[in-house]
Amino acid sequence: MEEYTQITLDEWVQLKENLKRDLVGVQESFVRIGYTLRKIEEEKLYEQDGYKNITEFAKTEYGLNPSAVSRFMSINRKYSVNGYSDQLRPEFIQMGSSKLSEMLSLPDQDLEMIRPEATREAIRELKQFNREEAESGTADDIRELIGKFFEDNADDLEALRTSEAYHTGEVDKLIEIVNPGGTRTYKKGLYFLMMYEQEIKVKKFKGTPQTMSWAEFFSIAKEIIENIPIADLKEPMEVCVNEAGPEAGSKAVIEEEKADSGEDDPVTAASDKNESTVAAGSTDEKEDDPKDSADKAESETEKTPEKIAPAQDSAEEGDARPEEEVEKERIELEEDPVGGITARCQTRKEYLDSLSIYRMANYMNEEYARKNLQASTLCYPSQIIDWLTQEVDAQGREIVDV
Incomplete structure (x- = not known):
């Protein structure tokens, strides 16, 4: 022993x-x-x-x-x-x-980049950065550089955005998320970063090294994160330095509708035409069979829903809705006092369920533009539940009591 x-x-x-x-x-x-x-x-x-x-x-x-x-x-x-x-x-x-x-072999001015905790590998990366021709157009300023950093390190972005320290502004805890090892390097475009526990050294290609505080780094990072469209917060994640706005989502919906109708798409149009011809041929072949005709009539009757709320009709989306869900929605319709039928009161969750993935992305982007949905909401399950259970109309707009 x-x-x-x-x-x-x-x-x-x-x-x-x-x-x-x-x-x-x-x-x-x-x-x-x-x-x-x-x-x-x-x-x-x-x-x-x-x-x-x-x-x-x-x-x-x-x-x-x-x-x-x-x-x-x-x-x-x-x-x-x-x-x-x-x-x-x-x-x-x-x-x-x-x-x-x-x-x-480092220039004297670059000695400012090196701290005792820097590794030999980091020093070699800096020397290589000085030797190579920097790629312009990728990260030409500090804001673009930080945006690219989080685009290349999506896990760090998600951990940062969902942390309590992100909302309380505790810089020390944010540093632990982004730089847990105490030293880290990052090279992109015209810039080379050497991250230390207390500060960040920034070298622009053929320039003099500068010092950036972590507080400044996270201030820029938070501004970038707040401008990420909601739809982009899911995997795969891509950082948008500039806010896209609702127009981008509207364009996606237009493209989707064109694709559904086959407009300007000769392949889709030809395919639809061939399918119609085959269907017609099949009908002609069975027209003399009374039993087949009766079965077909019964089948067509079963496929026709009696009354379905417009917001819940997903035929144009190509979704196969279970019959029990359609029946449940029909039962939940309420009679209007004057004798008409009005769409039932629905939650935002139910409205989202009726949309295709493209329409859903566009809707969430518009809610973000209208400030009905904040990026910070996604960090708290209780706030997400509140947003999903709010009552909305047929267009997904929140119903406000007057």
């Missing part, structure tokens, strides 16, 4: 501090080695031992190859105080020698 040494809390804290100090010492040793090599080279001190240059000296005396010598000296130039000393600049103390080496 293994034995464990018990240490006090103070001893544990001191142990971690010692480890941090030793790791910092490793980084500072790189700077000191580079400084010493630079001094030997500039003053040609290697000639005192008969060497021709600094690389010959370092190889023979310390086993350092030319690339290692060059890297030590470059690290000193880039990261030492004032660019020529044996002291590491404070902002690079926690970086680590491997990341310092990776950052050597």
